[in-house]
Amino acid sequence: MKYKHGELTIKLLEAVKSGAELTVDIVTAFLESGYGASYGKLTRNLDKRVDEREALALERQKIYAAVARLKKSGYFEVVDQKWKITGSGLMKLDELKKIIRTRMTPQTYKNQESSIIKIVMFDIPEKLSFARRWLRNTLSNLGFIMMQKSVWIGKSKIPPEFLDDIKKLRLENFIEIITVNKSGNIRKLR
Numbered sequence: 001m002k003y004k005h006g007e008l009t010i011k012l013l014e015a016v017k018s019g020a021e022l023t024v025d026i027v028t029a030f031l032e033s034g035y036g037a038s039y040g041k042l043t044r045n046l047d048k049r050v051d052e053r054e055a056l057a058l059e060r061q062k063i064y065a066a067v068a069r070l071k072k073s074g075y076f077e078v079v080d081q082k083w084k085i086t087g088s089g090l091m092k093l094d095e096l097k098k099i100i101r102t103r104m105t106p107q108t109y110k111n112q113e114s115s116i117i118k119i120v121m122f123d124i125p126e127k128l129s130f131a132r133r134w135l136r137n138t139l140s141n142l143g144f145i146m147m148q149k150s151v152w153i154g155k156s157k158i159p160p161e162f163l164d165d166i167k168k169l170r171l172e173n174f175i176e177i178i179t180v181n182k183s184g185n186i187r188k189l190r
Helices: 007-033 039-072 087-104 126-141 160-168
Strands: 076-079 082-085 113-122 145-148 151-156 175-180
Touching: 007 039, 039 076, 082 087, 113 126, 126 145, 126 151
Parallel strands: none
Antiparallel strands: 076 082, 113 151, 113 175, 145 151
16 A cells, blocks of 8 residues: 555554553543443443543534634634734624523513513524523513413513514524414314
8 A cells, every 4th residue: 555645654643542542441430430340331431431431532523613613704814923813704703692692681671561462483593502591591481471482472562672582593494483363272262
């Protein structure tokens, strides 16, 4: 097998590195397990150490990917071996700070009663879980009652500021608000 310049060295160093890490993991698992520990306990401790190392490597990989994505988006640049934030980076930073301030505390809007029943349904993706918590807390503050985790019902008017905040958080595609003209079970509606 023919290697390009440096490839063989990389492969050898990676093998030694992973072997050294495994040796450290084995010795640490042995020491953590204690004298006379069973084989099962040793393997559990070793598996735990390996899983922790892999989780750390995955976190490191996520950070590297995020840095590369931010640089590619033009939010920062490297000048004279120093990182410098760009104008678009400053704008993004301000936008994210506003979103975090909004998501950290549920908004308290003026609660006005209405005679019309409203149902708020939502299906917000997991990556926007902060927005889901914000929405639930805000609906509760408006006097809505949870029927299911993503279905709320109430007789409060929907404040325009609430709708503006939904747009700011880019949630309008995940939320449906329905007004109910008649309520009751099937026998009552006939």
